[in-house]
Amino acid sequence: MNDQPDSAVVEMLVELAGRAPSVHNSQPWRWVYSEHGLDLFTDRSRLLGAIDPTERQLVLSCGAALDHLCTAAAAFRWTADVESMPTPGAPDHLARVRLTHDAHPRSHEFDLLAAINRRHSDRRAFGPVPNNRIPARYPRRVDGVHDVRTTFLSAEAKETLATASRLSANVRKYDASYQAEIRWWAGHSFRSGGIPPEALTDRTESSRVRVGREFPEPHRIGRTGTAATDESTVVLLGTASDERVNWLQCGRVMSAFLLAATADGLATCPLTHMTEQAGSRALVESLAPGRGVPQVLIRIGAPMVGSPLAPTPRRAVSSVLSVATGSTARGTRKTLPL
Incomplete structure (x- = not known):
């Protein structure tokens, strides 16, 4: 050694x-x-x-x-x-x-x-992926990570994703344990973790990203943004099975994809709320039948112009x-x- x-x-x-x-x-x-x-x-x-x-x-x-x-x-x-x-x-x-x-x-x-x-998770609206970017090559960087399937969803599929996102939010709306937990981790930060308010969006801004998770509205954001509609591309990562080792492998591929996209100048944001509940997960799976068990989605696109996000x-x-x-x-x- x-x-x-x-x-x-x-x-x-x-x-x-x-x-x-x-x-x-x-x-x-x-x-x-x-x-x-x-x-x-x-x-x-x-x-x-x-x-x-x-x-x-x-x-x-x-x-x-x-x-x-x-x-x-x-x-x-x-x-x-x-x-x-x-x-x-x-x-x-x-x-x-x-x-x-x-x-x-x-x-x-x-x-x-x-x-x-x-790299950071950007919950704001994105512009479209520029024509000179080739996101399809990003997953190829991970060698030896098998049984993780990458699917680029169509623009039309985002309507179904918006429905899945609303369904997930409705299921959680009156779940007191969930609401208490998300308010603990999001909207304020502590030295060892959490999402600071500067990394969240207000209601007006979040409404432009219809596939995003509903977070508590931060009291203060302190940045300027744009009224642009979200034109991001959404990527689905699925696995052959739904076991612990599959989750680990999918996490590796998610990281590889995010880093490759960041190196290419794109904004990114992983989405997991639509695969937390059976109903919304089934809707996500219907968008890519035969592509495995849906685990996580990733929004990618051109970053918006405005104040940079604070590091978490x-x-x-x-x-x-x-x-x-x-x-x-x-x-x-x-x-x-x-």
């Missing part, structure tokens, strides 16, 4: 992985570094029980963090060998990453590295990364509790 990165490198990679999107910026992951490699676990203390009772979005979020880490590693000349679900009977142990210092990054890897810090808070590396006691990893500087 002499070629393992030292703890300073691992801390840097975990910090970049922490920029991944997660359900309501909950960042539900933790990492353990040892002589066996870098292990990814779920952090159940960050589970949104009313919004995500099956833990599907928790695992999707962790898959996105895993892809962010592998993307960052490649830019720093580390090849990441990922073993998914490495411990039978331990569903919280999602992946083990072994890093080898033999990668040969190309210019696009550095573009993706820059995209990690630029991220957990400190020290709160998500542990170095196992007795680790022989070269350069380990400190030991953190597991």
